[in-house]
Amino acid sequence: PAPPGRGNGNLRARLTTFVGREDDIRVIGDDLARARLVTLLGPGGAGKTRLSQEAAEAHEGRGGWPDGVWLVELAPVDDPEDVAEATLAAVGARETKLRGAAAEELRVLTDRNGDDPTTRLVEHCAHRSLLLVLDNCEHVVEAAAELTERLLTHCPGVQILATSREPLGVPGESLRPVEPLPDPIALRLLGDRGAAARAGFTVDEDPAAAVEICRRLDGLPLAIELAAARLRLLTPRQIADRLDDRFRLLTSGARTVLPRQQTLRAVVDWSWDLLDEAERTVLRRLSVFAGGCDLAAAEAVCADPSGDTGDAAAFDVADTLGSLVDKSLVVAAPGPGASGMRYRLLETVGEYAAERLAEAGGDREETARRHLVHYRELARTSDPLLRGRRQREAADRLATEYENLRTALRRAVTTRDADEALCLVHSLGWYWHLHDQRTESRHWTEAVAALGTNPFVAPVVPAQPVYGQLVDSPPPYSGEVLAEAWRALHLVRLAARDQTNKDWDDPEIRALVDGVIATYRPGLPQTCRTPASLWIYAVMIAGDAGLLKQVVDATVTTARTLGYRWELASALQLRANILANRADWAGDASRDADESLELFRELGDDWGCAEALSARAESRERRGEHALAARDYREAIAYAERLGAKAQVTVLRVRMAGTLTENGEMAEAERILTEITATVQRFGNEAMPAARMFLAGILGRTGRIAEARVQIQVLREEFAYGAYAIFDVFLLATTAWLDNQDGRHEDALQGIRDATTAFRHPLALMVAPHLPATFLLTAAVSLVSPGGPRREYDGARLLGAYRGLLPPQHVPVSTEREDFAVAEKLARSALGDTAYEAAYAEGGGLTLEEATALI
Incomplete structure (x- = not known):
């Protein structure tokens, strides 16, 4: 063996700056302190070569390599048998000595005829302490592995830092993935x-x-x-x-780098050329996934049903997938929670694989079809789980796979496969509702609707009873089930429209509403279940209070008769919500809410528990039990947070803030509302209008009129005026109330005139029939206040009408109590007790129309 000698190695100066990777260099140093073989793994272009050299140089001084760091560039090596020779050349196979001015003696250390190059390399390294950097091992990985094992077992002073797109597979190897740059x-x-x-x-x-x-x-x-x-x-x-x-x-x-590093395509071509046929088949099929996949999906979509992969025999997808992970062409990482590993392609690899799939003839269509079927079944079988104890698990699974589900939907629409598209929409409808994804619901229902005709356009065919869920079975559909699937699609469209700027009086919507009401009747079994239960939207838009009551009562009765427990809980919760706002109807909102809550708790449905508690809280608010209502809202929020339903949490927090205001906890209410209005909501807009108006009320009551008006102005800018009947009414009424607080009583009176006009919409009259009476109270304050019209007699009559028109069960909120007290005091002072009492009594006998005429 040659005697040990100190050498500096052959690392060359780099010509460009090295950016970042400081943590990687430190970690590689730690790896080299623990292991004699460290392999840097990563896809082509990840920077493994540069990182290996920077790390070797950074740790050379303290790495215990007195005989230097030697870079062995294997990229130009075509024949695996040349790996040892290339390593010999890199570590200094020839040693030259000079004698005299011009003479030199050449001693060839490693060129003895007949010697095995690996043996010569071992002899050279046996008594040396050095680091070998074996760069680009992937195309000669077996030869590199054999050489590495031989060196490590026979040369105790040798360490090896390798770069490769797959592990060398040598005992004691420490793998260090080279991640993409953050x-x-x-x-x-x-x-x-x-x-x-x-x-x-x-x-x-x-x-x-x-x-x-x-x-x-x-x-x-x-x-x-x-x-x-x-x-x-x-x-x-x-x-x-x-x-x-x-x-x-x-x-x-x-130009000076290898051809395979001069273009992005050449980088990926190099990896592709190293794959066998099974690996190429799985890799190109993986390109149909969006957002990655789990092993079950990969096996379902990438398998070859016929067992024919061209030149290759049938393959095992899991084994092949593992090989692609080893070769850094597939990224494997743990999925969320305990969902197992997920696999994805880098975007560059994915685009390349998609090109290869497109070149593979019918394989693209067949693979895409398997993808569609797999994710349709995932959605279809997950839908029932969204209504019970596995609700969070199922919702998380759908969220993880959502990009694949959208891809499946897109394919079904593009290929005009109506049955598949209908199944997917109805399977995802409740998921969209739980997460307030109305934009998604609207987009996909519109796209699928274009594949067929509208069943609610004359002549309308009355719906026949349909039992069970629409998605109880996979496609194809026929008969009444198919007819109901198309009807239900348009009901989902209607429910998703309440976030658009179309007025409910738009002819297209009115025609749809009329068609829905003509098609369904109260008590049909499918109207107890989603999505047909959404026909309630049409009933509400029509403004027929009698029909609404008939529908909700019949839904409760039918669900109870058929033993639909989840649907019964949902119907009871809906009726409790309506009864809380319709004190003129017979019924007990709290009783319905309690039964609904009990059922949802038995079923383990967090969303349902939150909604039932919210309904009970609203009924308690209407009775003036604000502390109990706030407690219910807090419990409801806890359920919604456990589910991860952010939109539901926000709505519940807004409602709780209103209750806290009435309970004297105004500072806490303002804190909650300020936080919500300052946050960009990435889900529906349902909570924001109420939050801003509640906040405007708090600001107005505490003398911050200008700040309150800012909230109203933001609402006017964010929401198209005239888009929502009830919203417009609240906006006008809140502005009028603020005008009164600000002493602008003529403006307040005009605002109330506008509000009474806007409130004539049937939907507004049905949902909140008590509101016009509160408008009379605001107008009374305007009429009797200094600086106003000073029509004290009419003001007193409006106070009497306000009290007379409200149902006996109505409990005024704090602003009503305060406004009534102010208006009564001013009217009595101006009129005297006798005249005031006469005017007040006269007002108590007025109809709403007569009282409104006084404004």
């Missing part, structure tokens, strides 16, 4: 390389485009460097917009 580091790299390509460039030129480039290129350093080179020709936004065709765009690599 956003801040990727942006630094783009800025650094971009400035080299175009003087003066910084990512601040277009920060959004720069972030998009880095993210869509998966944080891969090579891809980012190729994109930076394009800055000589294109702006960041132009590059970002062209990344759907990234393989044509990113072709400007350095």
